[in-house]
Amino acid sequence: MVRIGIVGIGFMGRIHFLAGQKLNGGRVRAICSRDPAKRAGDWRNTRGNFGPEPGYVDLTGITTYERVDQLLADPDIDLIDICTVTDQHAPLALAALKAGKHVIVEKSIALTLADADAMVQAAKNAGKLLMVAHVLPFFPEFRFAAEAIASGRYGRVLAADFKRIISQPDWSADIGDAAKTGGPAVDLHIHDTHFIGLVCGVPQAVFSVGTVEKDAVTYLTTSYLYGPGGPAVTCSSGALAMNGRPFVHGYEIYLEKATLTYDSYGIPLTLLSADGQAMQPKVEGSGDPLAAFTQELQAAVEAVQSGQEPALLSGKLARDALALCHCEIESVKTGQPVNVR
DSSP, rough: OOOEEEESHHHHHHHHHGGGGGGGGGGEEEEEOOOOOHHBBOTTOOOSSSSOOOOOOOOOOOEEESSSSHHTOOOOOOOEEOOOOGGGGHHHHHHHTTTOOOEESSSSSOHHHHHHHHHHHHHHHHHHEEEEEGGGGSSSHHHHHHHHHHHTOOOOOEEEEEEEEEOOOOOOOOGGOHHHHHOOOHHTTTTHHHHHHHOOOOEEEEEEEEEEEEEEEEEEEEEOOOOTSSSSEEEEEEEEEOOOEEEEEEEEESSSSEEEEEEETTTTEEETTTSSSSEEOTTTTTTHHHHHHHHHHHHHHHHHHOOOGGGGGGGGHHHHHHHHHHHHHHHHHHHEEOOOO
């Protein structure tokens, strides 16, 4: 049994706690929060943009800690699940690895590439797993696309267009704070750069245009430049929509032998074939966002059991996704293409 300790009981900490109730071979055994009300089970102020209505949680059998060092000293915890604001990810992950724990940290891996590199290296030095919780590939529509591309059964990717647009959330003031989360161009858009890196690879350069508020890029449209023979890939992401449509994401992916299309605001996953057919593949878990988080944590549990890093939770892939976001932010602010370093 892999025993999990969650650090940070906000919206995402609550989602991880709920998702962790359905694991095979793993259980949440401890939580860490500075808030005494949360340690007592009052989670009413952990509202987010999906999931069940927050309320009181039965913490019977769950050890509660006020300080992270107390949790890290617990010999009965194998995996530390970090669900804090992004600016706290690096110091918490480094401390957990030093304490001999495996780590899964919510996206983004960190705010800076220096911190991300330090985390990846610390995991190697400690002989422990550093996993980054990029949940998008576990959503059924995106999982189908990733598996279809990896299998090669529809040929290679010729072009693709992705989008992820939200309204300004009233449940999180931090998303617009570049010093805490990187702003929407990191905290939100990194879902896209991670998935693009996964299915298309890391491009040679990026060219982005967008909007900036208080030094944070709030919206951008990017062309990913792969060079001659590479796919033509674009993405639009940001927090500019009106509240009438608080969230939408999706894609159109053009393969040699098929087109995949999906829009969470009204177009179910559809496969368009060369013979003129349009079919809607059956995908398990569609409509239940908690299922994707359970699968994500299940992959982490199985990785701890096997000692093998899961590809979808790779620290290196998460680091490269952060690098893309930083290059895109630089391109928006300079108006120039930026080589990916």
